[in-house]
């Protein structure tokens with residue numbers, strides 16, 4: 001297969017009258033969130049329904065501000081451990097869109113070379129650790145990553161992503177405790193979307209906030225508006241500065257809502273409909289778009305053009321991935337443990 005370029009992030013445009021660091025950040029955030037929405041819509045609402053993707057499909061609809069606002073802080077030496085609603089982490093690290101579609105369609109050019117037709121993927125060449133299916137198992141791994149970075153004399157930070165439900169698992173507590181005792185450079189990013197599959201928050205933890213778990217491990221914890229990408233960006237900045245300067249881990253609880261069922265095969269009948277209605281008024285992409293226009297950082301017409309560009313980019317990536325072959329059965333045992 002020919003090589004395919006990484007996501008086309010807009011570059012700083014110094015000719016724009018209203019451009020400044022904040023405007024450029026908002027534009028970049030809008031782009032990555034819109035790309036994640038379009039890629040996941042294509043996966044869940046088209047390719048999956050066409051039978052081109054098999055198995056479970058999980059998306060981060062309405063939660064895009066969390067991976068975007070946080071991962072935009074990552075430096076090349078940092079290592080990210082995304083969870084199943086953090087697709088944008090891959091784009092921000094430069095993984096080509098075509099490879100993501102090839103992954104989901106089980107093709108040889110997918111990140112797992114056709115071994116997994118799902119989101120259990122990573123790419124250590126760009127510092128992204130593969131998603132681990134067992135909830136919270138990634139949290140002790142993040143501590144190990146941070147310890148390795150320190151041992152190697154790098155000033156990298158581990159970005160550890162998980163949901164609210166994961167924080168009730170034993171591995172979560174063990175991993176966070178160890179990282180705190182060792183003062184490891186880990187930033188914990190919790191997507192609190194108020195459900196763990198069909199279990200609402202109140203049936204799964206006795207404290208009001210995930211952030212309330214921070215003091216037990218003597219680490220700073222912040223509650224963040226998880227639908228405001230600039231708020232997530234600012235909070236992550238504080239967390240990364242803390243971790244990188246040797247002060248140890250930092251916990252961010254990003255409050256948001258899962259605007260879908262748990263997965264493509266779950267209609268979420270157990271969620272009160274008014275919750276969807278209320279949260280639809282706080283769509284993170286619409287919020288930043290309104291901000292862009294209100295601040296004079298972008299024109300409406302320009303946003304429409306940019307959106308069309310995102311759709312074109314995704315069309316090209318899907319077409320590229322559909323040309324990728326299925327893996328050669330003779331390679332079945334390559335890359336696995338004996």
Ligand SMILES: Cc1ncc(C[n+]2csc(CCOP(=O)(O)OP(=O)(O)O)c2C)c(N)n1
Nearest residue numbers: 085133134135163164165166193195196197
């Ligand atoms: C140890 C373990 N138990 C159960 C599951 C099945 N499972 C996958 S995701 C999920 C819900 C996770 O909830 P949360 O951590 O809040 O993340 P969310 O899906 O809401 O983003 C469950 C129960 C699993 N993957 N691992």
Ligand SMILES: [Mg+2]
Nearest residue numbers: 163164195196
């Ligand atoms: Mg959850």
